[in-house]
Amino acid sequence: MTREAAIQVGVLYGPLVMAGVLTLWLRPQGRLAIGLLFSTVWIAALLPWLDLGARALGMWSYQAAGPNLAGMPLSLYFGWVIAWGWLAPLAIHAAGARWPLAVMALVSLDLGVMPQLEPVVTLSASWWIADIVLFATLLLPGLLLCRWTQLGTHLEGRVGLLAVCFGGTLLGLPLLATLESSSALAVLGKVVAEPMWIPAAWLFALPGLTAMRDLARGGGGTPVPLDPPVRLVTHGSYGFVANPMQISMTLLLLLEAAYLWSVWPLVVAGLGIIYSEGFARWSESRDMDERFGREWQVYRSRVRRWIPRWKPAGQEECELWIDLDCGPCASLGGWFARRDPVRIRLRNARDWPAEPLQRMTWLDPATGRRESGVSAFAMALQHLALPWALAGLILGTPGLRQVIQCCFDAAGLGPRTCPTNHA
Numbered sequence: 001m002t003r004e005a006a007i008q009v010g011v012l013y014g015p016l017v018m019a020g021v022l023t024l025w026l027r028p029q030g031r032l033a034i035g036l037l038f039s040t041v042w043i044a045a046l047l048p049w050l051d052l053g054a055r056a057l058g059m060w061s062y063q064a065a066g067p068n069l070a071g072m073p074l075s076l077y078f079g080w081v082i083a084w085g086w087l088a089p090l091a092i093h094a095a096g097a098r099w100p101l102a103v104m105a106l107v108s109l110d111l112g113v114m115p116q117l118e119p120v121v122t123l124s125a126s127w128w129i130a131d132i133v134l135f136a137t138l139l140l141p142g143l144l145l146c147r148w149t150q151l152g153t154h155l156e157g158r159v160g161l162l163a164v165c166f167g168g169t170l171l172g173l174p175l176l177a178t179l180e181s182s183s184a185l186a187v188l189g190k191v192v193a194e195p196m197w198i199p200a201a202w203l204f205a206l207p208g209l210t211a212m213r214d215l216a217r218g219g220g221g222t223p224v225p226l227d228p229p230v231r232l233v234t235h236g237s238y239g240f241v242a243n244p245m246q247i248s249m250t251l252l253l254l255l256e257a258a259y260l261w262s263v264w265p266l267v268v269a270g271l272g273i274i275y276s277e278g279f280a281r282w283s284e285s286r287d288m289d290e291r292f293g294r295e296w297q298v299y300r301s302r303v304r305r306w307i308p309r310w311k312p313a314g315q316e317e318c319e320l321w322i323d324l325d326c327g328p329c330a331s332l333g334g335w336f337a338r339r340d341p342v343r344i345r346l347r348n349a350r351d352w353p354a355e356p357l358q359r360m361t362w363l364d365p366a367t368g369r370r371e372s373g374v375s376a377f378a379m380a381l382q383h384l385a386l387p388w389a390l391a392g393l394i395l396g397t398p399g400l401r402q403v404i405q406c407c408f409d410a411a412g413l414g415p416r417t418c419p420t421n422h423a
Helices: 003-026 030-056 074-117 127-151 155-177 181-193 197-217 244-260 264-292 294-302 327-338 374-381 386-395 400-413
Strands: 060-062 121-123 318-322 344-348 361-364 369-372
Touching: 003 074, 030 060, 030 074, 030 127, 030 155, 074 121, 074 127, 127 155, 155 197, 155 244, 155 264, 197 244, 197 386, 244 264, 264 294, 318 327, 318 374, 327 344, 361 374, 369 374, 374 386, 374 400, 386 400
Parallel strands: 318 344
Antiparallel strands: 060 121, 318 361, 361 369
16 A cells, blocks of 8 residues: 555544544434534535635645545545544543643644645645634634534524535535536635625525524524524514525525536535425424424415515514604604504503613514614514515624614714603
């Protein structure tokens, strides 16, 4: 066996055997097993793109023959995925209170092994900088995703990481699997050189991203069936259509096909629709019927899976609290009431039963979810007709809503304490 072949066997089966032994010893179950799966998917989805960027910067290169993923040998790819996605978080779990030492040992091991992979991997003088960047942007988020999932904490952080890893898997891996390394780099260059497609991708992604946020804040769970919401969510995007995430992903794949003039995103989109309307639909209906019963049946009878309604059909009665004794606020409340809102009550902020409010507030009494200021108005717009709801999705985009809120605050429309009638 040549040195090159021995290295490829070692980097694949070494992590695989160690992960297998540690798994048999610890026998991870429940939320820990789910967290390990999530961290593995995270590494699998992001590793090829970060590796591609490192090679584009000249940090390292590969000289191995055989099957590859956009120029990265599959033995290294799967070995890295197993080592960082499964073995690393499981080892840190086994370390318990000594987890900082486990993290340092893993980092030291990786930095020590990389130079031993010659001639399969040819390193530049500054390769370690890229490796440390990969620790921070790839390994660390994967470890956090596993840990947060195991503990059931940081729900919105988990949902955000899951959006990236599952979106990256569906949008990125099929594309990379069909491209050579140079072609994949050309794709990255095209995105940078022609950014006009980015706003369209952002708009197509909005329904799915806001649906994931609503599942976290209102449903108390993630969109993944292994870690599902504990409450049925029928407001926001779900008030108009039952499959907002599938619709977003399908639109993004169609956009990707048009942008790259490639048939492969179309194939993935078609397979996704078939899966969604086949096994996933049967499994989802059975699971949701068992967990939510009549509430789910009523919702599904009102909301279609792929074709949005003109007006929302949410079952949750929400509230919009505005100071109706304030001239501008009262005018805004009147404008909102004239648009025939669905399943939302306009309430006077002076009747708020707790601490005085400082901004307009949207409230879902069933879950206790609250949004204030621009976020509250964005949620309220989603109780109106579809065009206003789409405007609400845009207005509520993370980053954009904070900028708009700062603009309002700078213009003198910042927070002010609203006196209450019971004070």
